[in-house]
Amino acid sequence: MIDDFNMHLIHHNMKIIGAEEFQRNIYYKIDIGNKGFAIVDYKYNDFALSYGSLAFGEEALEDISIDNIFKNSKIRSEKTITTIIDSIGNIIAKRNFDLEDVNTQFNELIIRNCKNDRYIILNLKETIEKFKELAILNSKKLDREVVNYVLSCKNTKGKNEMDSYRRKTNI
Numbered sequence: 001m002i003d004d005f006n007m008h009l010i011h012h013n014m015k016i017i018g019a020e021e022f023q024r025n026i027y028y029k030i031d032i033g034n035k036g037f038a039i040v041d042y043k044y045n046d047f048a049l050s051y052g053s054l055a056f057g058e059e060a061l062e063d064i065s066i067d068n069i070f071k072n073s074k075i076r077s078e079k080t081i082t083t084i085i086d087s088i089g090n091i092i093a094k095r096n097f098d099l100e101d102v103n104t105q106f107n108e109l110i111i112r113n114c115k116n117d118r119y120i121i122l123n124l125k126e127t128i129e130k131f132k133e134l135a136i137l138n139s140k141k142l143d144r145e146v147v148n149y150v151l152s153c154k155n156t157k158g159k160n161e162m163d164s165y166r167r168k169t170n171i
Helices: 002-012 044-056 066-071 078-093 124-130 140-152 159-169
Strands: 014-022 025-032 039-043 097-103 108-113 118-123
Touching: 002 014, 002 025, 002 044, 014 039, 025 044, 025 066, 039 044, 039 066, 039 078, 078 097, 078 108, 078 124, 078 140, 108 124, 118 124, 118 140, 118 159
Parallel strands: none
Antiparallel strands: 014 025, 025 039, 097 108, 108 118
């Protein structure tokens, strides 16, 4: 089946590179753009519903596109997560922010505002999900969205509060 699907996906610069079980579901690992750093997991049942008819030479229910694959997938690949975090770091660095730490144990992305020395603590999974387009796309509009997202976060701490917080979380 994977070879049948790949015949169609390759025309859109994508490829299923494997299947794996996670939390009692089967996911196809799809390499977006054959770059090896944008890998998404698409739930097999959902993929089969949307694109299963392609294996029988019929029209798919949903158009094959990077946008549709990304919209309906999850990101669990370390390479893709690293790509997104690095992209966020590059974007915010232009605006006087530093990416201080990524704490996967506490699901946090910690950013320091260099202008006022305050720390912004973002939910890592939510941030990855919101900006998964960064793995394949980096545009001025997306740059603005990232900065606005960081600035809209209400979970901020001053330097002293952050020092205390780090001791508690062993960062």
